[in-house]
Amino acid sequence: MNYPVWFLPAIGGGTLIAFIAIVHVFVSHFAVGGGAYLIALEKKAYKEESEEMLSITKRFAKFFILLTMVFGSITGVGIWFITALVNPGGISFLIHNFVFGWAAEWVFFVLEIIAAFVYYYTFGKMDRKTHLKIGWIYFISAWMSLFLITGIIDFMLTPGKWLQHHSFWLGFFNPSFFPSVFFRTFMSFLMAGVFGLFVLSFYKNSEAKEKFVKYSSLWVIISIVLMVPFALWYVSVLPVEAKSLVMGKSPEIVRTTKVIITSSIIAFVLGLIVYLKPSLNKAYIAAIIFLAGFFIIGSFEWTREAARRPYVINKVMYSNMIFEKDLPKLQKEGFLKNAKWVSVRNITEENKRLAGKEIFIHQCYACHTIGGFNNDIKEKAKSMSYTALTKYIEKIHKVRYFMPPFAGNEEEAKALAAFIAGDLLGKEIKEVEKAKLDGKTIFEDNCSSCHEPEEFEDLISGWDKAKIRKALDMLEKLNPEMPPYNGTPQEKDTLTEYLFKLSGGVK
Amino acid sequence: MINNLIPNPDTIQVSWIYFQMLLLLTTPIHFLFMNAMFGSAGIATYLHFKGGEKEKKLAHHIAVFLPLVIAFAVNFGVAPLLFAQVLYGQFLYTSSVLMAVFWISIIAILIVGYYLAYYYDFSFEKLGNAGKWVILIAFLLFIVIAYFFTNNMLLMTLPEKFSDWFNNMGGTILASSDKVFLPKYLHDLFGAMAIGGLYVALISQLKRDKDPELAEYGKELGLKVFFWFTIINILFGLWQLLVIPSNIRTGFLGGNGIHSVIFVLALLFIILALVFAWKKNLKMTATFGILTVFFMSFVRDIVRRGYLSPYFKPSDLKVVNEYSPFIFFLIVFVIGFFVAYWMIKKAIEAFN
Numbered sequence: 001m002n003y004p005v006w007f008l009p010a011i012g013g014g015t016l017i018a019f020i021a022i023v024h025v026f027v028s029h030f031a032v033g034g035g036a037y038l039i040a041l042e043k044k045a046y047k048e049e050s051e052e053m054l055s056i057t058k059r060f061a062k063f064f065i066l067l068t069m070v071f072g073s074i075t076g077v078g079i080w081f082i083t084a085l086v087n088p089g090g091i092s093f094l095i096h097n098f099v100f101g102w103a104a105e106w107v108f109f110v111l112e113i114i115a116a117f118v119y120y121y122t123f124g125k126m127d128r129k130t131h132l133k134i135g136w137i138y139f140i141s142a143w144m145s146l147f148l149i150t151g152i153i154d155f156m157l158t159p160g161k162w163l164q165h166h167s168f169w170l171g172f173f174n175p176s177f178f179p180s181v182f183f184r185t186f187m188s189f190l191m192a193g194v195f196g197l198f199v200l201s202f203y204k205n206s207e208a209k210e211k212f213v214k215y216s217s218l219w220v221i222i223s224i225v226l227m228v229p230f231a232l233w234y235v236s237v238l239p240v241e242a243k244s245l246v247m248g249k250s251p252e253i254v255r256t257t258k259v260i261i262t263s264s265i266i267a268f269v270l271g272l273i274v275y276l277k278p279s280l281n282k283a284y285i286a287a288i289i290f291l292a293g294f295f296i297i298g299s300f301e302w303t304r305e306a307a308r309r310p311y312v313i314n315k316v317m318y319s320n321m322i323f324e325k326d327l328p329k330l331q332k333e334g335f336l337k338n339a340k341w342v343s344v345r346n347i348t349e350e351n352k353r354l355a356g357k358e359i360f361i362h363q364c365y366a367c368h369t370i371g372g373f374n375n376d377i378k379e380k381a382k383s384m385s386y387t388a389l390t391k392y393i394e395k396i397h398k399v400r401y402f403m404p405p406f407a408g409n410e411e412e413a414k415a416l417a418a419f420i421a422g423d424l425l426g427k428e429i430k431e432v433e434k435a436k437l438d439g440k441t442i443f444e445d446n447c448s449s450c451h452e453p454e455e456f457e458d459l460i461s462g463w464d465k466a467k468i469r470k471a472l473d474m475l476e477k478l479n480p481e482m483p484p485y486n487g488t489p490q491e492k493d494t495l496t497e498y499l500f501k502l503s504g505g506v507k
Numbered sequence: 508m509i510n511n512l513i514p515n516p517d518t519i520q521v522s523w524i525y526f527q528m529l530l531l532l533t534t535p536i537h538f539l540f541m542n543a544m545f546g547s548a549g550i551a552t553y554l555h556f557k558g559g560e561k562e563k564k565l566a567h568h569i570a571v572f573l574p575l576v577i578a579f580a581v582n583f584g585v586a587p588l589l590f591a592q593v594l595y596g597q598f599l600y601t602s603s604v605l606m607a608v609f610w611i612s613i614i615a616i617l618i619v620g621y622y623l624a625y626y627y628d629f630s631f632e633k634l635g636n637a638g639k640w641v642i643l644i645a646f647l648l649f650i651v652i653a654y655f656f657t658n659n660m661l662l663m664t665l666p667e668k669f670s671d672w673f674n675n676m677g678g679t680i681l682a683s684s685d686k687v688f689l690p691k692y693l694h695d696l697f698g699a700m701a702i703g704g705l706y707v708a709l710i711s712q713l714k715r716d717k718d719p720e721l722a723e724y725g726k727e728l729g730l731k732v733f734f735w736f737t738i739i740n741i742l743f744g745l746w747q748l749l750v751i752p753s754n755i756r757t758g759f760l761g762g763n764g765i766h767s768v769i770f771v772l773a774l775l776f777i778i779l780a781l782v783f784a785w786k787k788n789l790k791m792t793a794t795f796g797i798l799t800v801f802f803m804s805f806v807r808d809i810v811r812r813g814y815l816s817p818y819f820k821p822s823d824l825k826v827v828n829e830y831s832p833f834i835f836f837l838i839v840f841v842i843g844f845f846v847a848y849w850m851i852k853k854a855i856e857a858f859n
Contacts, residue, residue: 002515003514003600003601003604004512004601004604004605004669004672004676004701005604005676005679006604006676006678007676007677008677008678016611020614023794066622066625069574069578070618070621070622070625071618073578073581073582074581074614074617074618074621075579075618077584077585077614078611078614081603081610081611081613081614082611082614084592084600084613085603085604085607085610085678087605088514088596088600088601088604089514091592091600092514092516092517092592092596092597093517093601095517095589095593095596095598096516096517096518096519096520096593097517098832099519099520099526099589099590099593099832100520100832100833100835100836101832102589103529103586103589103590103836103838103840104591104835105583105585106585106838107836107839107840107843108839109582109585110582110583110592110841110843110847111843111846111850113578113579113582113849114847114850114851115850117575117578118850118851118853118854120856122853122857122858124854125857125858126853126854126857130853134850134853136844137850164691166827167829168520168829168831168832169831169832176826219585338513338516340513340515341512341672343673360586361676458596473617485566
């Protein structure tokens with residue numbers, strides 16, 4: 001509401017962020033762990049006085065520079081660009097509150113670049129001790145970048161005491177900061193091992209290569225083992241709502257955590273096999289480990305982002321850039337009266353759908369596409385009528401916690417419903433008089449946001465009317481996810497008749 | 508209407524003056540690297556197309572340094588972009604969203620251009636004559652990036668164009684139809700070529716002992732590029748001065764004491780740089796050339812503030828005092844400076 005929206009209805013902003021972010025975190029964690037990995041390889045080569053090992057290390061350093069300096073750093077800037085385009089309100093808030101964290105990170109970025117270049121270009125030209133020191137400066141700088149960015153990223157998930165005191169340090173050293181830093185550190189070592197095995201699989205077979213394969217697989221195995229306790233610690237410090245999403249309330253997140261666990265097991269087992277028999281590090285095996293690493297990190301970042309829902313900054317700003325503190329005012333006075341970047345200020349019959357579209361762009365588009373593959377609103381709302389949508393929009397956050405509350409008044413909820421049901425789904429926009437409510441309408445108004453009528457054939461198969469009627473009085477006890485139904489006794493009776501019919505209507 | 512579109516800014520933690528100082532310090536450093544990258548790529552393209560032994564050698568010398576200057580141009584772009592977002596975020600985020608498709612495409616274009624620069628460097632000999640196409644494409648990509656950057660930096664100062672969003676929400680609005688755009692774009696490109704010439708003259712001096720002929724050729728060509736591109740650029744600068752809003756122009760021409768002094772100093776430095784370039788005195792040309800970049804970037808900042816003055820001044824930003832993170836940054840900065848110095852010293856020792 002404060003910023004314009006880059007509106008690409010069929011694509012959605014989230015997809016764009018995910019696309020750049022996932023490839024960036026994959027490479028940027030490698031850029032951290034790879035620093036330590038290079039030092040370790042170089043030291044090993046010195047220890048064994050092996051020219052061949054040293055030459056492999058130098059070749060790896062070249063690959064490292066080409067990947068991290070170009071792709072890693074530019075996609076890092078890319079994340080900054082894309083998040084500022086998709087969620088300028090969120091980025092602006094973070095930049096203004098953590099500017100000196102980012103400024104310090106920039107200093108480490110300078111050191112990282114200088115160290116990486118000096119390390120690569122002076123390989124074999126500098127005395128060993130100083131060269132290793134440069135390697136260490138690289139690794140420490142890269143790790144400090146991780147340290148600083150983690151503080152800001154995890155502030156978004158667990159702002160902790162910042163919420164009361166608004167202090168930089170309380171926000172930075174937030175509850176999930178330390179588990180996250182350790183988790184990410186070991187994840188970066190895992191990435192080093194994963195990339196190492198992958199690159200080595202293309203090198204000519206030699207004794208030196210075999211030793212390095214064995215060594216790299218250790219990085220994979222040990223990192224996975226060490227990541228586990230910090231992952232558990234991480235989950236344990238999540239706020240109640242986020243934890244419940246991760247622990248089962250959000251089927252999407254549960255699916256993604258299964259991907260993390262499965263990928264970790266695959267990487268661990270294959271890593272172990274390669275350790276025991278380094279000659280098995282063929283390109284296809286290394287590629288599977290590589291992909292497993294990609295899935296671990298991608299799914300982890302996705303889970304962290306998803307666990308924050310419905311906020312972009314927990315308890316501060318919703319995903320749609322609306323500050324939590326502004327909500328009461330917007331619900332009381334109306335969104336359109338207070339928002340920037342809208343053309344409709346007062347809703348009339350003529351401009352109702354346009355107003356709805358503007359509200360959609362500012363409040364829903366952050367997560368919903370129109371006809372796209374990601375959270376398509378047309379798909380999600382297809383079974384709902386105009387009145388059902390209106391009612392659903394008003395209680396959206398109560399029915400689905402991970403969706404932000406509707407920040408507007410009743411008239412605006414109707415406008416939004418009119419846009420979705422009318423313009424997008426081509427349905428009739430008609431107010432239903434209360435006296436004329438039939439079972440189907442009551443169902444659509446109250447149940448269709450989560451249930452399809454066909455489900456009830458199985459769901460309440462064999463139930464008699466008395467059982468259905470009783471259940472309507474205690475929905476929240478049947479399933480904690482279900483909100484109570486607050487209809488009148490007469491409406492409940494009408495709905496009972498309708499549901500009974502849906503169930504097959506016998507017994 | 509315009510004020511209904513300009514977003515409300517967030518609060519800052521220390522006085523805006525510190526951010527302003529950091530912005531003024533880091534912007535010209537970014538410009539120097541960016542100009543070196545752009546100009547040297549242009550010169551390498553010219554050399555490679557021209558052909559000849561010494562031309563190839565100089566192009567190769569430029570190629571070796573090109574990936575390094577790209578890295579530092581990007582890296583030193585981060586800091587001013589950060590501080591600009593703190594001071595002018597509500598304008599800069601908005602203009603970026605308005606031209607989002609082009610703005611985000613910079614990332615992809617830069618990755619390709621950067622890899623081409625590495626390809627040009629690492630495979631220079633192997634590429635042979637085909638190398639001229641590689642560097643030409645990289646150079647053209649840099650011209651495109653400059654086009655988008657100039658657009659965004661101008662669009663952020665034109666809130667009266669923000670309402671175009673209502674007719675185009677897809678992120679393809681540009682400011683190139685504005686009368687200031689063309690002189691500004693040309694001024695940026697020619698300035699970058701000129702400083703790039705200076706940079707080529709400077710890095711050629713690294714070959715003074717091993718290949719004095721190459722060092723001399725690089726110096727001569729670099730200074731020539733600097734001289735002629737600067738002469739033309741003065742015309743573009745004048746053109747820009749004539750088309751910018753009159754309140755900003757009069758400020759430079761005596762209307763505002765400080766603005767006029769900075770503008771006159773910038774002009775003075777460029778005249779001195781030109782004189783020394785004519786006399787082939789590289790050291791003095793470089794000194795005054797660099798000073799010009801610094802002062803012209805101050806002039807640029809004054810122009811931006813002039814554009815935005817009807818709507819906003821950085822001093823309007825609300826401060827919620829918290830100085831300790833600033834001190835933390837300064838400490839990191841000082842330590843970083845010494846560590847960087849030590850590494851560069853060790854690298855030079857290793858090469859000698």
